[in-house]
Amino acid sequence: MQAGRWVQPSVLPGFGLTLGFSGAFLAAIVLIPLAALVLKGASLPPSEFWRIATEPRALASYRLTFGASLLAASLNAVFGFVIAWSLVRYSFPGRRVVDAIIDLPFALPTAVSGIALATVFAPQGWIGRWLAPLGIQVAYTWVGIVIALTLIGLPFVVRSVQPALAEVEKSLEDAAESLGAGRWMIFRRVILPTVAPALATGFALALARAIGEYGSVIFIAGNLPMRTEITPLLIVIKLEQFDYLGAAALGLVMLIVSFVMLLTINALQGWRARRTTGRHR
C-alpha cells in the first residue's frame, strides 16, 4: 500500500458506496448499541460497579455459567473429536445422515431445544424416567445446564476438526509406522499436532457460544438464585425489575468476556491458518 493513501486504486466502481453503507449500518445496528451498554456500565462509579459485579448472587452465576460452559466445551472436545474421527476415517451405514444432523443445533431455535431437553430429561420424560430410578436428576440441576450447553456447542468441534483430520497426510502416518512408531505414538506425534489448532478453535467457539447461551438453558435449569441461575438470566431478571444499571453492569462484564473470547478465537484461527499454509505452500 502506498504511503499517504488508505485505499489502493482500483478500476472497480462502488467502493465508497458499499463501504459507506456497510460502515454506517455496522455503526447503527452493532457499534452504537454496544457503545450504549459500555457507557451505561461506565456511568456507574467504579466502587458501585464493583459492588454489583461481585455481589454473591452474581458471583454464583459466573461460577455456574463459566463452570458449566467449560465442562460442556470439554465434553464437546472429547465426543466431537470421536464423532469427527468416525465420520472422516470410517464408513458405516447412515454416515451421511449423521454428518448432516451434526449441524442441526445450529439451525434449531434455542427455545425448541430448550423445551425438548427439559421435557425429555424431566423425571417423567423419555430419558429422565430411566435415570430417575438410578437417582440421577438432570432437569432443574446444573447437569441439565451442561447437557443443554453441550447440545448447542456440538457442531463447533466436529466441524472444526473434520477438515483438519481429513488433511492429516496418510504418507506421514505410514512413514511413522515404518519407522516403528506405535499407534499411540503416531496419534500423539503426527495426528494430534496437525489437529490441535482446529480442536482448540472448536473448543473456544463452543465455549464462547455456551457462555452467552440463554434460550436452551432456562427451561432445563430450574433457575434457583445462587444455585441454577446463569448470568444471562440474572441480567434478564434485573431488567424485569427495572434495575437497568444492575443489568448494564453485568452486561458489561459479559461483553468484556465476549471480546476476550473473540480475540482468542481470532488468534487460534491465525495459528491454524499458519499450520496449514506452512505445511502445504
Next chain:
Amino acid sequence: MTVRYVAEPFGGTRPVGSALRFSLIGVSLLFLTLILIVPVASVIGYAFSEGFAFYLDALRAPDTVTAIKLTLLTAAIVVPINTVFGVAAAWAIAKFDFRGKHVLNTLIDLPFSVSPVIAGLVFVLLFGAQGWLGPWLQRHDVSIVFAFPGIVLATLLVTFPYVARELIPVMQLQGREAEEAAVGLGAGGWMTFVRVTLPSIRWALLYGIILCNARAMGEFGAVAVVSGHIRGSTTTMPLQVEILYNEYDLTGAFAVASLLMLLALLTMIARTLIELFGARRRRAPALPLADDVGAASL
C-alpha cells in the same frame, strides 16, 4: 479408556482396529442419540401426543396465529436488509484493499460472540424508559422497546453477520480479474455485479440468506428481552413456545415448536441441496469450512 481408543489411527484396517472402530462409532452414535436425536424426536412425539386434530387446533389458536404472522413479518423485514448489507460489505472487503479492512472484517463477526441477552439489553438501554433516548421517545409517543421496532432491531443485530460471512470468503477466492475485465469493456458497476459477480456467488448468497432467515425466525433470547411479552401483540413464535410451556400447555408449546423445527429441517435440507448443486457448478474449491464454522456460531 476413551483416550486410548481414540489413539487408534488405523481403525478398520485390521482385526484389532475393527473392535476399536465399532466402539468409536458406537460412542458417537450413542452420544448423538442421547443428546440430539431423542430430544428432536420428542418434539414431534409431544406435539402429536393428543392426536392430529388437537395439534391443528393448537396451531389455530388466535395468539399462535398472531405469533406466526409476527415472526414472518420480522423475517420479511430483517432478511432483505441484512442481505443488502452483506452484499455491500462483501464487495468492499473482497474487491478492494484499504486500511482497516481487517478491523471491519472482525467487527462484522462481533454479534456472533455477543450473548443474545446482551443483543436485547443494548436496545433497552438505548430506547427504554430509563434509556438514553427514552425520555425523548416518550415525549414524541414513539415506542421501540416492548414493541415491534425493538423486535426488528434486536433481530437485525443477531442476524447481522450471516450473509456477509458466507459471501466474503467466496468473493475473495474469486479474485477481481473478471470484474476488472467487465469494467474495462465498458460495463457499469451494477451491470458488472449482476452479470459477472452474482452468477459466481449465488449459491453462497442463497445459503447466507437461508441461514439468516432461520436465525431471524428462531431467535429467542434477544427478542425475549426487548419484546415485553405482550401476549398476542409482541410475541414471536419462539416466545409463544415459552408462554405456552410456562402455562403447562405442553401440547401447544410443542406444536409451535414443531413448526420451528420444520424450519430448521428445511434449512438443513436446503443447505445439503446447495452444497450438491453449488459444488458441481463452482470451479473454486468448496466453501472453506473454517469460515463456515464461524458463520454458524449464531
